Amino acid sequence: MSTLMLGLGLVIALAMVGAAVVALVTRSTVTAVLAAGLVSLFASVFFVVLAAPDVAMTEAAIGSGLTTFLFFFVMGRIRREGEK
């Protein structure tokens, strides 16, 4: 295990936690969703570091991609509903 890898891991980890904190404290739901997607995205990078390429692919596609869109779809629906 190289120090580089370790450092990389640490940076990603901090990024994840930072994004998570943003997702939790922000006032805007949109920001929160995006931040949560970011957490997933960092996670998938982390998975590559952790020698789990399969997981990384899945997390990227599902965790950060599809999930985020689902949120936006629903938020859109709710917004339209609320306008009525």
Next chain:
Amino acid sequence: MTFEWIQVPYALATLFIILNYGLLMTAVVQKLAARVGGRPGIPVWQNYIDLVKNFALRSKISHGVMYYLGPVFRLSGGIGLIFFVPTIYGSTWAQNFSFAGDLILALYFIFFGTLGMALGAGESGHPHSAIGVSRGLAQVTAAELPMALAVYAIAIQYQTLSITEIVAAQQGGLFNWTLFTNPIAVAAAMFAYVGTTMRSPFDVVIAPQEIPIGPPTEYHSAYLALMQTNRVIFPIAKTIIYMNIFFGGATNWAEFAIKVFLLYMIPAVIGVVHPRFRVEQSIRFFLKWGLPVGVLAILMV
């Protein structure tokens, strides 16, 4: 102790004696009480007159079957009580039918007449008689309690329930009487005795000065005659029981006459000097004073 036919006339003879004795004695007691109160009182034969008069009266009134049977129950209770208790200790003929049962029988049979009377008066439909009945029953049951305890104490003391044997155990001198061997039990029993003879202070049930209530007001003529008969023999029968188990019994008729008279005088004397209790006061009195003594009697045996 088995039945023989000769016991029938014997018992009837005893009954006859007691009836006459009772008629006279109650009159005497009444007269004495009157004298104490400064009144002349009744003649000693007044009871005979009343009895004959009432028997002679004709009545066509009845309120129903129970009403009709009430006095019958009452008198049967009195006569039966005499029959189930031996009158004279040692006498061959004044044993009556005491072979049928012991002290317990006598104790419970007391209620027979009471029950019948109460039922009969109840059917008269007059609320006053019902009030009298409920008062009387309430008081009598409370009053009988010390007696039951005393009887139990005596039974344990003598280890028998047979009246004859209890009397036998008291023979041979004054100090063999239960009165002296177990004074507490006797004291308890005397509470009951005073309480059940319907004299002041426990006579609110039949007191003439109260509103006319109770069974006697509902009955007349022959009914009343039966009840009067009972009123003279029933107290005697009860006194006989007390005499037998507490006061050494009687070995002859003279002793019988004296003891019964003296015992009968006790409530009379108390009654002369005490004002009347209300029923709940009576009940409290017996529970407060009679019951503890009875309890003590049982515990002391």
Next chain:
Amino acid sequence: MVSPVLIIAIGLGTAFALGLLGSTRKTLLFGVTLAALAAMATISLIWLVALATGATETAEIHTAGVAPPFAINLRVGIAEAALLATVTLTGLLAALSLRAQLLTLGRGGMAVLLVLVMAISGLVMTRDLFNIFVFIELVAIATAGLVLLSEDTRAVCAGFKFLVVSQIIAILLLVGIIFTYHANGSLNIDDIGATPVAAQGAALAMFLLLIALVIELKPFPANGWALDIYTSAHPGFSAIFSAATGSAALFVVDKVVAPAGAEWLPLLTGIGLLSFVGSNVVALRQDNDRRLLGYSSVGQLGLVLAVIGQRDVLGDAYLYVAGGLVLSHAVAKAGLFWMSAILRGRKLQDWAAIRARAPMVLAFATFIAMLVGLPPFPGFYAKWDLAQALVAAGRLPVLGLILLGVLIEAAYLFRWFGFAIKREAPESGLSANMVDCGITFAAVAGGWALGWIWGAIPGQHNVLATLPVLAVVAFIALEPLPAKLKNVLAIAALLGWFALVYGDYDPMRLIFAVVMIPGGAVILLASFSETGRRIGFYPSAMAMYAGLALLLEANTFFEFFAAWEVMTLGSYFLILRGRMSEPHALSYMLFSLGGAFALLAGFALASGGVQPFALDQLGTVTAELAPWVFVLLAIGFMTKTAAMGLHIWLPGAHAEAETDVSPMVSGILLKAGLFGLFVMLMQLGRQSLWGVDLTVVLAWIGAISAFLGAVLSIFQEDAKRLLAYSSISQMGYALFGVALMNHLGWLLAMMFVINHYVYKSMLFLAVGGVYKRTHTKLMYQMGGLITLMPFTFVSVLVGIIAMSGVPPLSGFGGRWIFYNAIMDADLRLPLILIFMAGPIGFLYLFRLIHTIFLGQLKDPHRQLKEAPFWLVLPQMIFAAFLIAFAVLPGMALQRVDGYIGSIFGDQPLIWQGRAITSEFGYWNPVAIMVVIAVVFVAVFLILIAKNHDAQKVKQFNIVFSAERPYRPETTHFAWNFFAPYRKAMGILETPVVTSFWGGVTDGVNGAAEFTRRFYTGNGQTYAAHVLLFVVAVYLIAMGGVA
């Protein structure tokens, strides 16, 4: 044999394939769904039968062609098969229940249902930890979907709350699984169990795993999310949620805890008990039927969880016990939810609508009996074995809490049943249709079948297979017949049974048998006065008689206890039939159950887990245990004899029962408690605890009951209540006699067994007859009935003379024996109370006869007729018997006397001709009778001679002087008849005992009201509860480990 994998494959395949059938042909889709579910059920049943009959061994199914632990494997053993059958059948029936919704929504809904049933089945079968997770998630998602089938919009909120908690469970579960895998190197449950490791964190991982699974069981108080689902979901689905999901989740815990090790068991027990008791307490205050069922469900799951936690002491009985409880719960709860689909109203009272359909009442009763664990259902057998095992292992607190929980559960379930039977039925409260009713009855049939199976397991006494209980079942089937015909059959059945068994009994049992069986037949004569079909009466009455019959037949503890419970159940239904008896029947049931639990504990303590344990081995109990056994059994039996302190159920129950039921429950049923006391004392004899002779305590209780019963009796205005309190007093006498522990004391008690049966039955019938005519039981509203109802009067008169002990009738014999008995005893103080009770007894009896029959006839009663012939007939039989028994007491007593003599080894009474002599006194009943009769007749003749033409004179009316009284009854002489007594001794009337039990009830209810406030309805709060629960358990568990 078809592979069980097919259950999964069929469920899943059909769910997928529904999409190929198009979405328009909904009936076809529904048919396919049903067919798939039926196929799954069939496979399960085939396996169940094969495994149960031993035709096949436990099957291990490997997937992927690789042996475990490297591939996921499934297992089907007997437990799995039973659960699979439950799950799939519940699913099938639930699909029918949900048909309207499913047909509306089309294939989506059906597919979700299929997947749900498949997933629960998978959960049961799989042996892989992660696979469990997958199935749990499937179940959770499918649940969230099916919740929406409800018409209730609140279900949406419930579903969301459920999802939130599911997320938390999933997180905990995954973390637990992965660390367990890390510690053990395997995900296979059996493999984990086979290779124990001591890796760091393994315990914590196991904790997370277990706690997640436990939360899946909705433990109290972290279960608000689940209750909302019960409340708002469609009942067809709630049935699955409660019966199938719940059972499967329990089984998963059971699976996982096996490799986890025994150190986790106490934790499970604790959580289970908390959940069981807590949920039941909260359920007390529920008024929505489905929410109540929800609380009951989570309670039941808690109970089974506690049982899982006790598996270390249950040994071979574990499956039997846990299975019995789980299956009882599943069938009953599913049935109740399906029933709730039939009812329109959601209040508990709205269930009164089921009264319109007798089979529904039977179904309701069946389900409740199953839940409470009454015979002949599996829960009963399970409860028995559980108690045995717990006591044998010395875990009395666990047993105590379980029984407490059952009691609380019984309280609200039977209260609910009371509502259903007694409350006013709402207009068109039923939406009954063939399918819903059919589903419910499938559950009923399942319940009875399970009862049979649990009884038929070797080594058990099959309650359902006994002749008397079969007779009860037959009477259920005979319900459509007219009452009179059923009455003939019932009497024939009783007499037939008696003819069958009487030869085998010792004299004492024979006396009890005569009182209970032919005695019951005599009382049944009175039932001929009823017309119509009298639905419900005969099965209940026969159940009571069956219990009594079996009680006498019982040879072992278990048989005795089973008979006791059958009797209790039957008599409860009987009492409940009374017009105003709802609260009283409930308190009767609760006291009876409490008493029965004391018996259960006592028997368990005595047998020390040995099964079966013969009744006549009771005496072999070790000296240290014997006093405790004595105390427990005595409490149990005294509950039935209504000894003072445990009596408050009796007055209402006896007084409000129907005319012909009161004598049964008073004259006959009370004797069961005496019989038990006899059996117990015969074996255990005198016992001391802390230096106190327990028989002396019994004697005191007996004396107090005799005294206070009588005191309370004289203050009653209600004639039947008066008689009821009198029963307490009379049983006090008998208890006192038994407790004297001498020959004559026992003879006295036997005398009371006979006498009390006769005169109390007679008096209850008489008062019942009066009630039938006057429509009132209040004595101050009656009077003067003697001329109108002469026969009834005669029987009351005879009854009163006999009861008060006045010679010459048979009551005097009792008093005479009593005095002789106490001469031997060294108990003096309690005697005083007995002495006081005597005259007071006379008072209340007098009041009874006086105020009803004497005095003035009331205007509304002038046209009354004598009571119906069929009510009078048994009274006359009783009166004749009383007189005969008074003259010839030896005909019944002499043999018993001899028998008791053989126990005590003495012979204090000498029976000589017609006279009886004791050491102390003598008694010649014939002579007494003759003397009294002769004197009476003589005096009577004198009076007739003087007064033969007396004419009846009408009584005069009294009037009130110008003013109408505010409460007319208070001016009646019969009102407050013994007022002076009340003034003098009224303090004794203070309802101390009633206040005490009232306080207990209020306390429990208050706790319930307080606790339910935790359920705020906020999903987030519920989630916080869950987390709090986890943390709390974590702290406790780790504290325990450290």
Next chain:
Amino acid sequence: MAQIALATGFVLILAGLYGALTNRDILRMIVAFTIADTGVNVVLVAVGYMPGRTAPILDAAVPVAVASQRIIDPVPQALVLTAIVIGLGITALMLAYAYRLFRLRHSLDISNFTELKW
């Protein structure tokens, strides 16, 4: 490395749970849960990780014969794949529910949905 990953994963889980239990907005609760889910996934993968080894794919660099010395534990990865998909499923479902709830009351505040209680 594994510890870092584990710690990160746990922090995400705890943060997610805290957010889910304190945020009253339903959508924000769901967001918080997705974060917690991600945390769980990280934890799972971290448990399978072994320093100095490669992904569990056999190729020229990792022949079968030496595979057990060269690759990391493949099982957690397989589990995570499943877990991710299931997590998505639940998230989607919760979102759909959120929409339903909003339509019911035109509010996303969870404390407004409490008519079922006690």
Next chain:
Amino acid sequence: MIRKVVIGLMVALLGVAFWTLTSGYVPDAELNRTAAYYAANAESEVGAPNIVTGIIVTWRGLDTLGEVTVLFLTSAIIALVLSQSKTPKGASGAGLLPSGELLVTGARMLAPLIALFGAYVIMNGHLTPGGGFQGGAILASGVLLSLLAEPSRRFGHTVIARIESFSGTFYVLVGLAGMAYAGGFLDNGILPLGRFGTMLSAGAIPLISILIGLKVGAEFSSILESLHETEDA
């Protein structure tokens, strides 16, 4: 506020438990017995170089079947949830994002490419990273793209439903075939293992991967469509 403190405290306590797990964690030095078995038998038993895929599709095939079912359930339920809440017609039909001509054209061009990439990921799942899930997700993103580009255009629900039903049913049938013709449910040995490391090898794994891919893609698409769908659709 109290609520936050209490919950914070509870989370912290839970953190203590997690900290215990973390601090005590020691990575395995050797593969544990399960993993070692998989490493040793990946070639001989399942014939898939990507052991993760081998595990998912075969050894833990039941999990995967369940997982596919989760998606199936979710999509079915979401359809149910939303179908119950149709609002009256005439509501605004505006999509979330306005779509320009460029985007539409781009999406139309990209969609087949994405589908092709998805197919590639699926087909090579047993050889390289990737497989049914990932490929399915990629397929779905193609659908997503076209949804974003043309909110009003839809894939027929029926087509998606048919695909999901067909692939699901077929998956179950393949599993059953494993019981009939090989070692057990979901055994990939129903087809020959072929030459290790080639496309058409590893028995039924590619077939199952395709089914999973189709299924997952269809489910995702269906979910996305359901949630995106505007009322006027």
